[in-house]
Amino acid sequence: MLLHDTALIYGxxxxxxxxxxxxxxxxxxxxxxxxxxxxxxxxxxxxGERGSSWQVLVPGLLxxxxxxxxxxxxxxxxxxxxxxxxxxxxxxxVSRLALLLxxxxxxxxxxVFQAVLLVLAAMAMGxxxxxxxxxIGFGFVxxxxxxxxxxxxxxxxxxxxxQGFGPAINALTMPSMLLSxxxxxxxxxxxxxxxxxxxxxxxxxxxxxxxxxxxxYATAHMLYGVLVAVGLTAVSVTVGTRVFRTAGA
Amino acid sequence: MAIISTAGLARTFRTKRGPVDAVRGIDLTVREGExxxxxxxxxxxxxxxxxxxxTLLAPTGGAATVAGCDLATDPAGVRRACGYVAQxxxxxxxxxxxxxxxxxxxxxxxxxxxxxxxxxxxxxDLGLTELLDRKCAxxxxxxxxxxxxxxxxxxxxxxxxxxxxxxxxxxxxxxDLWELVRRLRDEHGTTVFLTTHYLDEADALSDRLVVxxxxxxxxxxxxxxLKLEYGGSIDATLQDTFLAITGRSAAxxxxxx
Numbered sequence: 001m002l003l004h005d006t007a008l009i010y011g012x013x014x015x016x017x018x019x020x021x022x023x024x025x026x027x028x029x030x031x032x033x034x035x036x037x038x039x040x041x042x043x044x045x046x047x048g049e050r051g052s053s054w055q056v057l058v059p060g061l062l063x064x065x066x067x068x069x070x071x072x073x074x075x076x077x078x079x080x081x082x083x084x085x086x087x088x089x090x091x092x093x094v095s096r097l098a099l100l101l102x103x104x105x106x107x108x109x110x111x112v113f114q115a116v117l118l119v120l121a122a123m124a125m126g127x128x129x130x131x132x133x134x135x136i137g138f139g140f141v142x143x144x145x146x147x148x149x150x151x152x153x154x155x156x157x158x159x160x161x162x163q164g165f166g167p168a169i170n171a172l173t174m175p176s177m178l179l180s181x182x183x184x185x186x187x188x189x190x191x192x193x194x195x196x197x198x199x200x201x202x203x204x205x206x207x208x209x210x211x212x213x214x215x216x217y218a219t220a221h222m223l224y225g226v227l228v229a230v231g232l233t234a235v236s237v238t239v240g241t242r243v244f245r246t247a248g249a
Numbered sequence: 250m251a252i253i254s255t256a257g258l259a260r261t262f263r264t265k266r267g268p269v270d271a272v273r274g275i276d277l278t279v280r281e282g283e284x285x286x287x288x289x290x291x292x293x294x295x296x297x298x299x300x301x302x303x304t305l306l307a308p309t310g311g312a313a314t315v316a317g318c319d320l321a322t323d324p325a326g327v328r329r330a331c332g333y334v335a336q337x338x339x340x341x342x343x344x345x346x347x348x349x350x351x352x353x354x355x356x357x358x359x360x361x362x363x364x365x366x367x368x369x370x371x372x373x374d375l376g377l378t379e380l381l382d383r384k385c386a387x388x389x390x391x392x393x394x395x396x397x398x399x400x401x402x403x404x405x406x407x408x409x410x411x412x413x414x415x416x417x418x419x420x421x422x423x424x425d426l427w428e429l430v431r432r433l434r435d436e437h438g439t440t441v442f443l444t445t446h447y448l449d450e451a452d453a454l455s456d457r458l459v460v461x462x463x464x465x466x467x468x469x470x471x472x473x474x475l476k477l478e479y480g481g482s483i484d485a486t487l488q489d490t491f492l493a494i495t496g497r498s499a500a501x502x503x504x505x506x
Contacts, residue, residue: 001358008355019343080341088339088400091303092356093328246307 005095009102017110027069028114031061035122038183043126049185051214054127059137059209060182061122062115063202066141067176069114070148071169073107074156078165081157096245100150100237107149108142115141133212140209143229144202150233150240157243180206204228252408252440253279253302257311259464260297271297273464274311279442281407284434286455286472287444290495294464295444296336299410302442303333316407331408332401336416338393339400342386346377346396349385350403357404371399375429391422398429409433411443415450423447427454448487460494468494 017024035057042053049056080086089099115138119127152169159165179186180202186194197203208225211217258275261268272294279285289295300306302315304324312319318326340349347368354364372378375395380388388396394414401409411430415423427450433439445451451458452472460468460475468475477483480490 004358005356008352012352015348016341016343082337083341084335084337084339085341087300087305087335088333088353089356090305091328091331091333092353093325093358094356 002095002098002101005098006101006105009089009094009098010105011102013103013106014109017106024110024113025117027110028065028117030068031065031118032121034061034064034183035118035125039122039125042184047185048187049210049214050216052126052128054122054125055129055213056185056210057183058119058122058127058129059213060184060206061118062137062141062209063144063180063206064177064182065114065118066111066144067148067173067182067202069111070107070145071152071173072166073103073149074152074154074165074169075162077103077153077156078159078162086157090244097237097241099244100153100240103153104146104149104237104240108145111142111145112138129213130215132217133215136212136217137209140205140212140225140229143233144205147229147232147236150236154236154240154243176200176202179203182206185210201228201232250281251278252281252283253277253313253315253442255302255311255313258298258301258308258313259310260294260301260306261309270464272301272308275461275464275466277459277466277469279408279440281440282434282438283456284430284441284454285443286451286458287442287461288446288448288451288458288491289444289461291446293461293495295461296412298461299333299412299442299444302327303331303410304328305333329404330406331410332404332406333410334394334397334401334412334414336412338397340385340393340396343384345382345384346372346388347381349396350381350399353400353403359403367403371402374402375399389422390418391425394418394422394426395429398426402433405437406439408440408442411441413444413446415445415447423450430454448491452487460491462495 039054039057042057045053047053047056077086119134155168156165179197179200181197186197186203204221204224205228207221211219211221255275255277258272259270260272261270275298287295287298297306301308301320302313304320304327308320312321314320315327316330318330320327350368350371351364354367355361359367372381375398377392377395377399380392385393385396398414415426418426430441430443431454434441443454455472457471458469458475459466468479470478472487473483475494476485476487476490479493480486
């Protein structure tokens, strides 16, 4: 039943995404601009990492794509709440977990599509990375997308004022982006900043994807990355489902 | 036989300014096949009660059964037995009528073929056949309401909850909707639990009225009996009766979100 319901909800929202192809491309615009106008600045800088500057930057941009794309996913549910669609679905016997999973899997699908575009563009700019590493990178950021989208939906369900949603998300995503070293490795910074950034879960994902992009898979970064990604997903989906089950007010 | 019965059903919302008792304790019974008009001023707790009876909102006190299923212990049973049309409806304007109806059928676990058949049936019953391939956004107010109701009837529920179903409709569409509600009850024996602010509607449609105010039931009976008891005569208007029951002409600010 869970599978049936999830597929149903997923199909509904995937068709919704396909209807707005413009938004689909627009989502990838920001990381693409970073790639074009920021990437070339790094090519000759000593970044203290293995591989080329593209192998450092592109994993960061993928996480940025996931971070910003998924964090704002909740906007969709604010609109649907207003239309009464959420309640209409919640009075049917449909699985509450499926209401969440179907939606977040759509976000993950959209992410993968945008991520492939981004990586292709990066390859044109000069990125060279092992295929396995690129695929592992997609896996990590897909999990990031799933967890952030789940949390974003949960927040949007709870929040009664849509005006508050944008600022709240902005206030959370900006420090997350800066502290996780998406643009430049945190190891370049002073010790206190490096320590601080270790409190930011996304940092472990970025480090793991960077390792994958230089083709080293059996590393401590990778282990921490997997643990954080799986832990974050489990917690977020649990929180999200709880909210869909009990959402009141 | 009672198809809905509640005892002390209550809901308190926690807000920054302290607890708000939206529903303080509703005791009511609805008989099978009855059309019940659920009246009350804005903020009296009508929508909150409906949302509790349809499992959308957990009660903070009391108990209720709908079609023999306990609200607290068998919400899935309640969902199978009831259909709900919210004030706002519940369709995506960008999706076609057919897609919404079929998806709704699938949400009630029909197979693809069954869901497509049921969508066709519902469209025929509710005069939506020609509109099946239109986007919901392209429907008129009356057509939208018929679609909302069709969605709620997908699984042939025993009880249909309608929250202000005719608000914003033109007189012709309202008359059509009344006809539809009566037909549902007469042909399928569906119990209809509806809220409205139109007292002529309540008068014309309901077998029995329940009036709530400040979260409790303040009066109940047939429209005639209420007029006699509170309005002073069987010829009193329901408007005067209603004001006599709720004891004021203007309601305070909405208490419930």
